[in-house]
Amino acid sequence: MSWTVQNDLIFDLGLHTGEDADYFLRKGFRVVGLEAVPELAERSRKRLAPWGNRITVVNKALYHERDIEVSFYTVPDKNDWGSLDRAIAEKATYRSVEIRVPTIDLSWLFDAFGVPRYIKCDMEGGDIIFREQLLAEARRPAFVSLEMNDGREGEIMAACGYEVGQIVNQWMHPFKRPPNPAREGEFAAVTFNGEMSGSFGLELPAEKWIPLGDVGGIYRRWKDLRDIDQELAPGWVDLHVTRREALA
Numbered sequence: 133m134s135w136t137v138q139n140d141l142i143f144d145l146g147l148h149t150g151e152d153a154d155y156f157l158r159k160g161f162r163v164v165g166l167e168a169v170p171e172l173a174e175r176s177r178k179r180l181a182p183w184g185n186r187i188t189v190v191n192k193a194l195y196h197e198r199d200i201e202v203s204f205y206t207v208p209d210k211n212d213w214g215s216l217d218r219a220i221a222e223k224a225t226y227r228s229v230e231i232r233v234p235t236i237d238l239s240w241l242f243d244a245f246g247v248p249r250y251i252k253c254d255m256e257g258g259d260i261i262f263r264e265q266l267l268a269e270a271r272r273p274a275f276v277s278l279e280m281n282d283g284r285e286g287e288i289m290a291a292c293g294y295e296v297g298q299i300v301n302q303w304m305h306p307f308k309r310p311p312n313p314a315r316e317g318e319f320a321a322v323t324f325n326g327e328m329s330g331s332f333g334l335e336l337p338a339e340k341w342i343p344l345g346d347v348g349g350i351y352r353r354w355k356d357l358r359d360i361d362q363e364l365a366p367g368w369v370d371l372h373v374t375r376r377e378a379l380a
Contacts, residue, residue, distance in 0.1 A: 135271050138162075138246045140317075143273075145194060145262060146254035148212050150176035151327045153187060159317035162186045164245050168193035168204050168233045169214050188245070194258050194265070195235035204233040212327060215256040238265035247271045250316075252329050253278040254370075263288050275333045277372045283355070285371045286347030294373040296341040299350055303367020305330045329370065334379070336372055341379065347371060 142156045147165030156163050167173040173191035180187045193204055205221035205228035207213040215221040221228045251273050253262045259278045272292060286297055305324035312319045315334040324330050358365035
């Protein structure tokens, strides 16, 4: 099967209220946003409507099987915690509401829209489904980010053919600014907030890319410190990965 990366395309898996998608669009990219919760999908459609056909909102859940309906757990008091897993949604803190949602898989997204330059995955437990499906795929984007949950992300992304990565603490985003001139798309002034995934691709610090074999150990040291005192290791972390050739 012949395919090429579409360098003007980004997949936003976990669209939420469209904060990241709006930033990607302002940078000149086309965006496909995946959001399971109907109310959030509609909110993003309305917010991003001025971008016309450069934004596509898919109101479905990424799942092991496409074209079925599954239970999804929304959290009215914390709407960015919705998950296919009730325990992950509630985190022993909030009460969730069960809804039924239709499903797709990663192959369907590639078939329908092409292979993007970058996939942002932030789906509260759905990251594990995503990484399993990416591992089974022959088609892969140049850059991927996903939330770290168990420290195996580097190992699995290496099996997907990626070579280097960097761990990014999401809590630090409000203290960072994107480079100007831009190194991905066009420059768009932004103040990142806690609902955004921050910089990506070539706009991440070049000196912080490390071999993926080193990622797991760094994550475990961060996690150990966080378990001792969350004020010493605040926040949560994403892993960004790529191949060395994409950094050249």
